Amino acid sequence: MIDTHVHLGQLRYEDPGMSPSTMLRWMDRNGIEKAIVMAVEVPEELDYLVTTRELLRMTRRHRDRLLPLCAADPRHRYPGRFDPYPILNAYIGEGCVGYGENLCGLPVDDPMQQRVYEACDRLKLPIVMHIDWWINRDKPGLPGFERMLATYRNVKWVGHAQYFWREISAKVPRKVSYPAGPVVPGGRIDELMRKYKNLYADLSAGSGYNAITRDPEFGIAFLNRWKHRLMFATDKLRAKQDTSIIDFIRTVDISEDARRRIMRENAGKVFDLA
Secondary structure, eight states: OEEEEEEOBOOBTTBOOBOHHHHHHHHHHTTOOEEEEEOBOOSSSSSSOBOHHHHHHHHGGGTTTEEEOBOOOTTOSSTTOOOOHHHHHHHHHTTOOSEEEEOOSSBTTOHHHHHHHHHHHHHTOOEEEEOSSSTTBOOTTOHHHHHHHHHOTTSOEEEESHHHHGGGSSSOOTTOSSOOSOOOSSOHHHHHHHHOTTEEEEOOHHHHHHHHHSSHHHHHHHHHHTTTTEEOOOOBOSSSOOOTHHHHHHHSSOOHHHHHIIIIIHHHHHTTOO
16 A cells, blocks of 8 residues: 555644654554655644655655655745745655645645746646645635646646545535535536546545545445546544544455555556656
């Protein structure tokens, strides 16, 4: 198994977070071979940052299993003066396999964000996108995110978090992060997956798990339908954390082809893993 969304380091004041050794021990207990580790370089969601430089240091001895992403706050410097391309290119040279987690408190299609997207497009870097009511915020139906999918075609976009996953249903209640009950077919995620071959999604956190379990029949069909675009992930960032997605993806009644792709093969394709 490859977990495509974990965190290292202290991110919350009240919790020490996961060290490389505690993460590796947890991975061993759960049969996870490799993990994609997020950098956090913006202040919106969490108490502390874990910068790309710090992440590169923490993972240096474990690159066979812990694969770092890079990130940058697009609000660096004066407006219009920040060029993230040389910085991100240097991070690739140091071992980063993608960009993320994008946690910036700007509209998803803000011009400052697009400087980063353009650099990732030139570098063909995948981007892990957290989308909620404030971070990478968008209108219902994700029209701004769709424009980014259409504009930056060399980017493999990985959808994640509450306001992305609630769009699995055609009926989306206002200001509800974790909708309950049956999924109404015809949601925007299905539509965007059909239109844009560069859209992927990770199943991490309460948002991804809720989306595919709130309506079991729909969830199984969704997993089979998009088996080539979905990736197993936990969003592991603390020792005591619900990671029910692990047992779920191992036992849910989907095809073995779908399970193999979701648990491992799609991660290799998105993050260009050997």
